[in-house]
Amino acid sequence: xxxLFVLSLSLLALVASAKDNFDFFYLVQQWPxxxxxxxxxxxxPVTGKPDPIFTIHGLWPNYNDGTYPSNCDQQNEFDGREIExxxxxxxxxxxxxxxxxxxxxxxxxxxxxxxxxxxxxTLDQHSYFLSALNLYKKANLLTALQDAGIEPDDxxxxxxSIKLAIKxxxxxxxxxxCNKDGSGNQQLSEVYLCVDKSGQKFINCPxxxxxSCRKQVQFPSF
Ligand code: AMP
Numbered sequence: 042x043x044x045l046f047v048l049s050l051s052l053l054a055l056v057a058s059a060k061d062n063f064d065f066f067y068l069v070q071q072w073p074x075x076x077x078x079x080x081x082x083x084x085x086p087v088t089g090k091p092d093p094i095f096t097i098h099g100l101w102p103n104y105n106d107g108t109y110p111s112n113c114d115q116q117n118e119f120d121g122r123e124i125e126x127x128x129x130x131x132x133x134x135x136x137x138x139x140x141x142x143x144x145x146x147x148x149x150x151x152x153x154x155x156x157x158x159x160x161x162x163t164l165d166q167h168s169y170f171l172s173a174l175n176l177y178k179k180a181n182l183l184t185a186l187q188d189a190g191i192e193p194d195d196x197x198x199x200x201x202s203i204k205l206a207i208k209x210x211x212x213x214x215x216x217x218x219c220n221k222d223g224s225g226n227q228q229l230s231e232v233y234l235c236v237d238k239s240g241q242k243f244i245n246c247p248x249x250x251x252x253s254c255r256k257q258v259q260f261p262s263f
Pocket of ligand 1: 071076098099136137138139148151152155156
């Protein structure tokens with residue numbers, strides 16, 4: 042009986058570790074104007090109002106079937122000291138907007154615990170955050186949209202034109218996510234780009250996130 046129990050435990054552990062393998066990453070960027078323009082309030086970080094640019098939400102390991110692993114290793118706790126050299130850059134490009142006002146460590150710890158610990162031990166904390174920052178710098182979404190005449194000016198733009206502008210600049214079609222402002226207007230909130238397992242280069246998306254945008258969406262000012 043005991044042997045059977047131990048065997049089931051080992052099998053469970055095996056399945057769990059197999060689950061930690063993943064197929065690709067989403068690099069998810071957000072538009073702060075949309076994050077803040079909902080019924081839920083946002084709070085600017087202690088460093089002040091972020092620049093009006095797309096900022097990083099996270100780098101998320103994913104499976105080709107649309108599911109994803111999460112919270113894979115509770116032992117591998119976030120340690121802010123490991124990313125001290127990145128902190129300034131992260132404050133700029135990966136700012137927290139949660140309330141109450143913070144310095145970002147809580148947001149980054151959440152992203153590490155939920156997503157970063159599932160990177161199959163290929164990326165340690167420093168390389169995980171650095172990979173996200175490097176990828177982010179390769180995809181300048183605001184410039185891509187502005188080059189196509191799409192500005193954060195509270196006007197509505199077609200989802201197709203947004204996707205096309207990003208595809209023309211980055212080389213790959215993004216997934217888009219929308220949220221609603223206080224009056225129920227759909228607004229562009231997040232842009233998903235797919236990244237290979239090594240966390241180095243963009244790829245065609247094996248799978249897109251659930252579509253939450255109508256044909257025309259608002260691009261709010263920030
Ligand atoms: P995730 O759990 O990685 O899917 O991210 C969702 C969580 O991240 C939610 O609790 C959001 O409120 C939070 N979140 C998203 N963007 C930000 C941000 N800029 N600052 C702080 N929290 C955020």
